[in-house]
Amino acid sequence: MSARRDFPLIFEYSVPGRIAASVPEADVPDVPLEEILGARCIRREPAALPEVSELDLVRHYTRLSQRNYAVDTGFYPLGSCTMKYNPKVNEDAARLPGFARLHPNAPVDLAQGALELLWRLEGMLAEISGMDRVTFQPSAGAHGEWTGLMLIRAYLDDRGEGRRSRVIVPDSAHGTNPASAAMCGFEVVTVPSDARGNIDREALRRIADGTVAGLMLTNPNTLGLFEEHVTEVADIIHQCGGLMYLDGANFNAMLGITRPGDQGFDVMHMNVHKTFSTPHGGGGPGAGPVAVKRALEPYLPTPTVEREGDRYFLDYDRPKSIGRIRAFNGNFGVFVRTYAYLRAYGPLLRQVAEAAVLNANYLLAQLRPHFDLPYDRPCMHEFVLSGRRQKRECGIRTLDIAKRLLDYGYHAPTIYFPLIVEEAIMIEPTETESRQTLDAFAQALIQIAQECRTNPEVVRSAPQRTVVTRLDEVTAARRPNLRWRPVAEVGSPA
Numbered sequence: 001m002s003a004r005r006d007f008p009l010i011f012e013y014s015v016p017g018r019i020a021a022s023v024p025e026a027d028v029p030d031v032p033l034e035e036i037l038g039a040r041c042i043r044r045e046p047a048a049l050p051e052v053s054e055l056d057l058v059r060h061y062t063r064l065s066q067r068n069y070a071v072d073t074g075f076y077p078l079g080s081c082t083m084k085y086n087p088k089v090n091e092d093a094a095r096l097p098g099f100a101r102l103h104p105n106a107p108v109d110l111a112q113g114a115l116e117l118l119w120r121l122e123g124m125l126a127e128i129s130g131m132d133r134v135t136f137q138p139s140a141g142a143h144g145e146w147t148g149l150m151l152i153r154a155y156l157d158d159r160g161e162g163r164r165s166r167v168i169v170p171d172s173a174h175g176t177n178p179a180s181a182a183m184c185g186f187e188v189v190t191v192p193s194d195a196r197g198n199i200d201r202e203a204l205r206r207i208a209d210g211t212v213a214g215l216m217l218t219n220p221n222t223l224g225l226f227e228e229h230v231t232e233v234a235d236i237i238h239q240c241g242g243l244m245y246l247d248g249a250n251f252n253a254m255l256g257i258t259r260p261g262d263q264g265f266d267v268m269h270m271n272v273h274k275t276f277s278t279p280h281g282g283g284g285p286g287a288g289p290v291a292v293k294r295a296l297e298p299y300l301p302t303p304t305v306e307r308e309g310d311r312y313f314l315d316y317d318r319p320k321s322i323g324r325i326r327a328f329n330g331n332f333g334v335f336v337r338t339y340a341y342l343r344a345y346g347p348l349l350r351q352v353a354e355a356a357v358l359n360a361n362y363l364l365a366q367l368r369p370h371f372d373l374p375y376d377r378p379c380m381h382e383f384v385l386s387g388r389r390q391k392r393e394c395g396i397r398t399l400d401i402a403k404r405l406l407d408y409g410y411h412a413p414t415i416y417f418p419l420i421v422e423e424a425i426m427i428e429p430t431e432t433e434s435r436q437t438l439d440a441f442a443q444a445l446i447q448i449a450q451e452c453r454t455n456p457e458v459v460r461s462a463p464q465r466t467v468v469t470r471l472d473e474v475t476a477a478r479r480p481n482l483r484w485r486p487v488a489e490v491g492s493p494a
Helices: 033-037 054-067 088-094 112-129 141-158 176-183 201-207 230-239 294-299 332-370 388-394 398-407 435-454 456-460 473-478
Strands: 133-135 166-170 187-191 212-218 243-248 267-270 290-292 304-308 311-315 383-386 424-427
Touching: 088 332, 112 133, 112 267, 112 290, 112 304, 112 311, 112 332, 133 294, 141 176, 141 212, 141 243, 141 267, 141 290, 141 294, 166 176, 166 201, 176 187, 176 212, 187 201, 201 230, 212 230, 230 243, 290 294, 332 383, 332 424, 332 435, 388 398, 388 435, 398 424, 398 435, 398 456, 435 456
Parallel strands: 166 187, 166 212, 212 243, 243 267
Antiparallel strands: 133 290, 267 290, 304 311, 383 424
């Protein structure tokens, strides 16, 4: 690995005795830290932190922030992640003092506004999804999967059907699906995809029997394709006594057009941090509310938010509940953003899905001649190409193509997923990108496809123009360099 040096690192500005802030002397008794924390928690030597001025400190972190790729500065084509621009007014709403500073243990009488927001948001999400009730407790999508499967287990146990021990998962599923099922104690059974990218219905019929607890299905699936026979699939599972679970990761493709509850799903999670506003780069924040049909309502986590007249309250009296699954009532700031987003769109929400699908198909039409397309049919909000042509003819991997995109100023798309597509390139343009952005991105990929034939070495060695250039992947994985060392010690900065 090599790194460009556009500016000195903050350690190199360090001068003994220089400080970035001054703190007034405490007006409380000076108690030794050893008495408060215990001797074992006190450092033997001061931390080796740089001693710099406030100005140098501000410049250092500002420069670092400018090195980060962000949706406010560029296009994120990550498939299945919905890294889209979100209105800043939603951020303002989440920062209103009455929401942002509300203590999670505040008495119900002092939290009526927050409870009203959750109650009204539950009604919105239930209507959009075609479900009856919603719990806000799950922290994210995978946590929602686990919650939904625990609801299915509680429902079946209550009916005396605890013998149902298998959960069916398509071969195109997100990896969290089988992991969540296994964590809930279910045996995972894989069903293959057919030639059009749907679930193979004949294979499904062969494994759908009295031992099946349910089917976990993503719709549109991870290939970016709508399950053409989703109601028939639901009938197969329901006829054998199982339940239908929807992985709602791709819910933004069908908002206002079709509802999972109408397709035959009994329970689903919604990644509201993706679909309804909250930026979630870098691992958070997130939320994964779970919506259910009426039959599963008694088993929802406690407490639920209820209304009596003009008063809102938390209902803990739910004897069949699976119990509380996290502290408090979910990541509340995410729900404020979700509520603001839905109130802004209202009946125009369908346009979100329509624009997302249109953008994806527009981009696919430009790229289809230059890459292989494993399932050649109209896509939904995302699509999956294959770089197997470039690998076979030029010795160029999808990883090389993704790295070369960095030199063109674009964040790379999702690669090598779904696993059933060789050299997969998954692209999701989202509904918020302009035609000009999509054209420029398409031209970059087309140019890279041409480079694979005419100048393959420039693709194999990419990126060359980024702060950190080509990594030795094996060394980076086995011996990661995670700390700064002086130039004199290592010969070059980390």
